[in-house]
Amino acid sequence: MTAAAASSQASIQAIxxxxxxxxxxxxxxxxxxxxxxxxxxxxxxxxxxxxxxRLCAGLSKPSLGQIRVCGDAPFANPEVLRRIGLCPEADALYDELTALEFVTAMAELSGYSRKDARDRAVKALTDFGLDKAMERKMGGYSRGMRQRAKLAQSVVHDPDVLLLDEPLTGTDPTSRHVILDQVRIRANAGAVVLFSTHVLVEVEALTEQVLLIARGQLVAQGKVHEIRDLLEEHPHHVRVDCDRPRDLAAAVLASPEGEGVLGISFPSSTEVELETRKPDETYSVIAKMIVEGGFTVRSLTSPDASLEALFHYLVERSGRMAGTGSDAASGSAKPYQAALSPGARDTKKKGARA
Structure with missing residues (x-):
């Protein structure tokens, strides 16, 4: 791929x-x-x-290192900035303007003619469910409507990179549904969408690809389940809701394949929870015992396989040995491959310095 072709690709790179x-x-x-x-x-x-x-949006420069968006530094670079859409967390709209006036003005600032800017503004506001309210002044908007107006201005120029800083804060279910649908549409069209939020359930429904920053350092990057598999110091938990939980626990422990089970608890009268460092083997032996014992199973889940559990594990770990993301120091880390930093790996097995 030529340098020109590489720079045309939608991407974010930090070195x-x-x-x-x-x-x-x-x-x-x-x-x-x-x-x-x-x-x-x-x-x-x-x-x-x-x-x-802010660094990705070109609003400030790194003190050290490089940020590249679509192959080039965004700070004071109009050619790169026109390819970026930003929805900031701060609510600083012009309350005296209608949403249509505001978004049209933002499109004009991106270089579109008055007519094209207005057409684009109407489409963006309609996409975010504000078609019936775009002629109203934003001062009378609800929090969810204000968020959608901010999002409309961030996409009105069809950016290749979309930066959304806490876009779900204060939104109602209707607004969240509209926002998430539009995020999916933009990503499917080839954009890079960086979505910052505390609403872990919404992120989990939207994507498996996560970045976790704690104490200013990149602790983990990749797919949730791949990152979770690398956290060897945190045993996996498997919970089974069935008709005879104690009998199932006894059967698993009695089986030679159940040697990976470290502990068993009973969260309720119908549930058994097994703690294991060999989840694949444990799932297999549980399935085998269920079939052989004729158990009636209502559910089989892992309480710590969620994004929320992963989040808390990694933040807890960062307090002891925060990673720096230096495993990707060349800037060529594979974005779809889970990558724990050296400080977030098993130091005995990997030989990394904590």
């Missing part, structure tokens, strides 16, 4: 990026590469999510 404000370090040695699709950007308050968004 050893650090950002500090005086003595406060907001980001430290973050390296990653994102290709088209939806990426959930997760992290506790103050972890550096908004700082990273």
């Amino acid at each position: 050893g990026v650090s950002k500090w404000y005086g003595k406060v370090t907001a980001l430290q040695d973050v390296s990653l590469q994102l290709k088209p699709g939806v990426w959930g950007l997760l992290g506790p308050n103050g972890s550096g999510k908004t700082t990273f968004m």
Whole structure:
């Protein structure tokens, strides 16, 4: 691929990026590469999510390292900035304007004629369910409607990279449904969507691809289940809701294949929960015992296989040995392959320094 072709691709790349404000370090040695699709950007308050968004949007420069959007640095670069759409977390709309006036003006600032800008604004506002309210002043909008107006202006120029900083904050179910549908549409059309949020359930429904930042460092990147499999110090939990939970537990323990089970508990009178470091083997022996014993099973789940559980595991770990994302220091990390930083791996097995 030529340099020109590479630069035309929708992408976000960070190479050893650090950002500090005086003595406060907001980001430290973050390296990653994102290709088209939806990426959930997760992290506790103050972890550096908004700082990273601002760097990607060209609103500030890294103190160290490089940020590339669509192959080039976004700061003070109009050719790159026109390919970026930003929906900031801050609510700072012009209340005296109608949504149509506001979004039309934003399209004009992107270089479109008055007529084209208005046509694009109407379409963007309609896509976000504001077709019947676009002529109203935004000062009378609900929080959900204001969020949708912000999102409409972020996509009115069809950006290749869409940066959404907490777009679901304060939204009602109807607004969330509309927003998530539009995010999927943009990603399916080939855009890179970086979606920062605390609403883990919504991210889990939207994408498996996540980035987790804690204490200013990239702790993990990749698909949820792949990252979870690398967290060897946290045993997996398997919960079975059935008619005879104690009998099932006894059968699993008595089986030679059940040696990977570390512990058993009974959350309720109909449930048994097994703790294991060999989840694949444990799932197999449970299935075998269910068939052989004729158990009636209502559900078989893993309480810690959710994004919320992964989030808490990684944030907890970051307090002890936060990673730096330096495994992707070249900026060529595969975006669809789970990548724990050296500090977030099993130090005994990997030989990494904590």
